[in-house]
Amino acid sequence: MSSNTITDTNFNFPNQKSVYKGKVREVYALEDDVLVMIATDRLSAFDVVMPKGIPFKGQILNQIATKMMAATEDIVPNWLSATPDPNVAVGAACEPFMVEMVIRGYMSGHAAREYKAGQRMLCGVPMPEGMQENDKFPEPIITPATKAEQGDHDEDISKEDILKRGIVSVEDYGVLEKYTKALFQRGTEIAAERGLILVDTKYEFGKTKDGKIVLIDEIHTPDSSRYFYADGYEVRQDRGEAQKQLSKEFVRQWLIANNFQGLEGQNVPYMSDEYIESVSERYIELYENITGETFEKADISNIQERIENNVLEYLKS
Incomplete structure (x- = not known):
């Protein structure tokens, strides 16, 4: 299942101006001050991106964040206007x-x-x-x-x-x-x-x-x-x-126990498929505890294609 993750994107949306790639999110800037933010399955700890993606992690982060924005918009305004795909948030460009x-x-x-x-x-x-x-x-x-x-x-x-x-x-x-x-x-x-x-x-x-x-x-x-x-x-x-x-602290603790804290000369320890799977399960547990809802896994047979279709459909409308 680890192969069914999204760790990098290379989309070319209509009216696209630029792309910014952060540790976990990739942000596509379109004309008219529209941003398309894609939550990848990349895992970062100690400011280092791990070599393997975590199944469903991007979906989990994106869905928790968008639910929490909806639950706080009465006290603090936010940038969000739509979530056309489980891994995607669309909103207003900001400085x-x-x-x-x-x-x-x-x-x-x-x-x-x-x-x-x-x-x-x-x-x-x-x-x-x-x-x-x-x-x-x-x-x-x-x-x-x-x-x-x-x-x-x-x-x-x-x-x-x-x-x-x-x-x-x-x-x-x-x-x-x-x-x-x-x-x-x-x-x-x-x-x-x-x-x-x-x-x-x-x-x-x-x-x-x-x-x-x-x-x-x-x-x-x-x-x-x-x-x-x-x-x-x-x-x-x-x-x-x-x-x-x-929290993500369980990953940090595992890395520390395996002699990695992102310091010079240290190498990221090998992450087996079993370990990756266990991290994915922990993230799903986090989602269900934080939101109080059952996690519904999105179709991950072709994540890139799914995201592209959903975003294009949204932009058309």
Whole structure:
């Protein structure tokens, strides 16, 4: 089944102007400020794209993101206008802000690694003394990252530096902060309904031609967010045990255990078909837990052809 994945696209849509290939998504810019965003089955960890695709991963990410955009559009406007195919989102072209708005409700992942290394400040935000990994912060903290050009690592940056370097204006940053907190609050509520805890996540924003700030890219997916199971969270914390989590972290942990963290001189470990299959199953489990719906597998006999036909059909209408 691993052969039935989409890891690269080369479409030529009507009125196409340019193509941008990110780590996971490929964005086709058409005339009239229309963007066609295709979620591939590529898997990226430690800012490195893995050699094999994960069956259904693109569909899962795209469908979670579009469902979450629909569930938050009453509080924050977004770029999305249609989803003509399980792997495709279509919307308005925006000028992206070159920062990712990372927000953390709990001390996990990167924050915990920094904390263990003795840091008590992250992106200019203080972290209280005496915390243990996966403890809840008194208040969610915003720890932005600069959006890297292709291939480079995203880097932590403070609000002060963002404003000082003129990456975002003071006025716009105020809006990004407000939207980030509102989205995280809504995401936390949605997660709670599913028996989950939204631990941390990142949001990306852009500006439309008429100057409106909108949410772009993905939202509340397992690639951009970390979730814990709420059931047993306190008990595990009290015992100092690892939390049961729903995110891409299981892939990172597997890579770390196989001596890979994206550092120079390290090679991506071999991923067997069985392992790829198990990652696909985990992503389906993530989808069903996050959305509360049964995952319906799209036809993957010829994904390229399916996407092309669906997009062309949409563009005609």
